[in-house]
Amino acid sequence: MSHPLAKIRRLFELIEPIATISFSESVDRAFREVGMRNFWDGYFAGRAAPLGRAPAEVVHAVFYNFAEGEVARHIPWVWGRISPEEAIALRERASAAALRHKLGTLAEDAGLRRVADLAARAALSAPTDGRVLYAGLRGIEVPDEPVARLWHACTLLREHRGDGHIAALMAHGIGGIEGHALLAASFGLTLETFGRTHHLPKARLDAVTSALAERGLVDRVGALTTAGRETKQRIEDLTDSLAAAPYLALSPAEIDELIAGLEPVFAAAYEHVPLDS
Template sequence: MTETNPSAALARRLYGLTEPIGMVPYAAPEPTEEVMALGYRTYWDTYFAGRAAPLGRVPAEVVHAIFYNFADGEVARHIPRVWDVATPEAVLAARERGAAAAVRRILGDLADSPAVASAADLATKAATSAPTEGRALYAGLRTLPVPDEPVARLWHAANLLREHRGDGHVAALVSERIGGLEAHALHAVSQGMPAERFGRIHHLPAATLDGLARRMRSRGLVDDAGRITDLGRATKERVETLTDELAAPAYASLGPAEVDRLVADLGPLAAALDAVGSE
């Protein structure tokens, strides 16, 4: 088993503290409502428009490659059609308004605390200092202006850190030859859940799910009963370990005292968001 180095351990710890903030656009109603107000009809329209907007008007094939974990054709149902409704710039502004409003609502009185401004500054320092090479979505986000308002700045930084980590996670999956659908299935079976019932893939055609199961069995990742094998667990552990290692450079710009302060500032904020599932 690969030993986790201190920088990777720090990246894992800060992932746990920033992810509840970064998850807000996918869980809370305000971001979806703000983007829907531009004229979109479904949640998935707002998802693809909001998350792909930093890339500009690129083809569906590019978004599919970068997002990595959608079945063939799923991205193309939304991209590029979503840009007939609103511009990427309008979507980005609406998403930021909604995310900031949701974080403020969830945090309540904490939203105006010194910890938010401090965490926003330190998280932004980290989020804007990592290398962009090989990280397409993170690089796109880096081109956007950093908000002045502390709550919006905190969410913006968490979103940057989330997508920086996500780009690294894709690289880790590619290094282990784990495709996007396989990643969902491997996560599901590692939690003791039948892969075909996992929310991100359960809607796929039976033939697609059968083919996914055959590929995973042929590699020894799951057994004939669909349970994760020792090889499957070891593979998933390598992916997660490398993901942490690849996320670590984002925090290299922070000194030890700044790291301690960021962890202390984020603790109660993450707890408040976790308590409601970032909703």
């Protein structure tokens, strides 16, 4: 049974801040305490760990949105300080602690177990075909404790959607940095001012903007054109469609129950820090 794509989109919006608490200051601090040099060491160690000791080229391909050479500054260096198995455990422990802190008394609410169970049932139900990072995460044992279980389920659902988003970008001929350009433009920003790309060489950013301008997707200063807005919307719509599979495990009533249950968690966890397009 399919569900309205508006509800699939809403679930993405609710799940995002819960999953991305893994990129918060307290989780970064936990990784630094075991030898990571900076935020990105911990980011790559934690997020790439389900892939095992995959080389930088593979992680770059799976993550898609990073510029050439960025992954190689961290992979495989991080594996000399922490193993993938240790990174998985540390990330889960620190992320659950960070989420628990955000939730306060809500973390002890009896209803949170039901929300976590619904999210986990959906997260574990989708096919793994073509979903590399999602497949890697599926090999990790699901925590039983409700807060950790909810974070883990939301991370699975986020990466399932992320794998589909990459497919949608590729289907529209949009490269990783070009995806950031479209996202930045939708916020009224340029690549030079967008948080995920501002550090890249100006010549590289200019080349991305020029390539999109030649296709009529942005103007000469990087603002979205009508064609650019339409293309971005098609990508988002396809991404939502491709993200629907996990939720087929839930009934319409359970989907509504999950959305209602996630609302207060979202309100407590929300931090708008877009890291990926």
